[in-house]
Amino acid sequence: MENREPILEVTRLSKHFKLEKRAVYKAVDQVSFQIFKGETFGLVGQSGSGKSTTGRMMIRLYDATDGEVSFNGKVISGKLSKEERRHLNKKMQMIFQDPYASLDPRMTVMDIIAEGIDYHGLAANPSKRAEKVYALLETVGLNREHANRYPHEFSGGQRQRIGIARALAVEPEFMILDEPISALDVSIQAQVINLLKKMQRELNLTYLFIAHDLAMVKYISSRVGVMHKGRLVELAETKELYANPLHPYTKSLLSAIPVPDPLKERARKRITYDPSIHKYDVEQPVWAEVTPGHWVLCSERELAQYRSDLALVASQTSKKGEQSGKSKEQ
Known part of the structure; x- marks a missing residue:
């Protein structure tokens, strides 16, 4: 980009x-x-x-x-x-x-x-x-x-x-x-x-x-920005945003998307967004780039947590790739 x-x-x-x-x-x-x-x-x-x-x-x-x-x-x-x-x-x-x-x-x-x-x-x-x-x-x-x-x-x-x-x-x-x-x-x-x-x-x-x-x-x-009450709360490439949403409001929006499969639709869990979880009266939010091209409105504490979450996802994805490669070799 x-x-x-x-x-x-x-x-x-x-x-x-x-x-x-x-x-x-x-x-x-x-x-x-x-x-x-x-x-x-x-x-x-x-x-x-x-x-x-x-x-x-x-x-x-x-x-x-x-x-x-x-x-x-x-x-x-x-x-x-x-x-x-x-x-x-x-x-x-x-x-x-x-x-x-x-x-x-x-x-x-x-x-x-x-x-x-x-x-x-x-x-x-x-x-x-x-x-x-x-x-x-x-x-x-x-x-x-x-x-x-x-x-x-x-x-x-x-x-x-x-x-x-x-x-x-x-x-x-x-x-x-x-x-x-x-x-x-x-x-x-x-x-x-x-x-x-x-x-x-x-x-x-x-x-x-x-x-x-x-x-x-x-x-x-190609890319998506998410707005809530006049503020841009998250922005990323489309594939990244839908696969790894970080802001709780983005997660709540994505959880509301219906699933074509009736069984999965019945099991789908809606996420309710509660703005009070941010504690922005104590720590003001900033517009921060969590990973290249993936931006979120968050506090310093939240930024550290988001980066940790994405690192964990990347690690799990890497392990799945290695396991898949070994299975094919066998």
């Missing part, structure tokens, strides 16, 4: 909302991470964890209270000129959760998809504009006959495909996918995810995939 080039960097990002009687709600609190070019970075957590707010600050739908966001090495969270904002809107796009609410019901699919093309002047004439829209429809698994229809004539899955085509129309480098399948039927979800993966390979896209469905995040993501 050290040699990969970050396309986006979030540094100590925070978003606070003022409530009644001068109270302050910390929706996002001191969050830091990088997203590398060509990868899918999964951001997970329960409702209210701050993951969607983080995504909206990254694309400037919300202004950050503190911290900064850098895109391709340039800070984009401060004041930008009209031209800089225009360039950013082209290079960064967002797919929203609700395919019903994100499309203007008064516009045809042709005009919906062509909004960005018109704004950025990406078509020389109406004929080129139409051809570009037709090509985008085919890219997302629809056809040119759909161009003159209105959103209410489509299913949820088809509307989400139209939203994806609209985002692709401006040829972005980076896309924020905010719960893009949660409003869809289960039978359609896999189709949309496979489409996103196919487009990523063909167009060299980078994704931030925001979701609460950990099973789907595991399938699509």
Whole structure:
């Protein structure tokens, strides 16, 4: 990971909302991470964890209270000129959760998809504009006959495909996918995810995939960050995080994933997360790298325990490998 080039960097990002009687709600609190070019970075957590707010600050739908966001090495969270904002809107796009609410019901699919093309002047004439829209429809698994229809004539899955085509129309480098399948039927979800993966390979896209469905995040993501009450509590490569979760909150989320096998599902034990186990009133937590690429929010005492736990896992894995090798020799 050290040699990969970050396309986006979030540094100590925070978003606070003022409530009644001068109270302050910390929706996002001191969050830091990088997203590398060509990868899918999964951001997970329960409702209210701050993951969607983080995504909206990254694309400037919300202004950050503190911290900064850098895109391709340039800070984009401060004041930008009209031209800089225009360039950013082209290079960064967002797919929203609700395919019903994100499309203007008064516009045809042709005009919906062509909004960005018109704004950025990406078509020389109406004929080129139409051809570009037709090509985008085919890219997302629809056809040119759909161009003159209105959103209410489509299913949820088809509307989400139209939203994806609209985002692709401006040829972005980076896309924020905010719960893009949660409003869809289960039978359609896999189709949309496979489409996103196919487009990523063909167009060299980078994704931030925001979701609460950990099973789907595991399938699509290169690395995963886990958020809880506005804080990033754990971050690691997907395989490492699911095999060796360290933070108790991560363990509780993973324990809630259903198992296809009925016998194993009945035996599955849920882990309940109790924040009081941390004793952070005595020892403040820090964002620490437990092993290369595996980060956890923890106290010094917890950090030592996590490293000990991972060392034990590595030792047991090594012994199993040696035993397996001996068995094959015999």
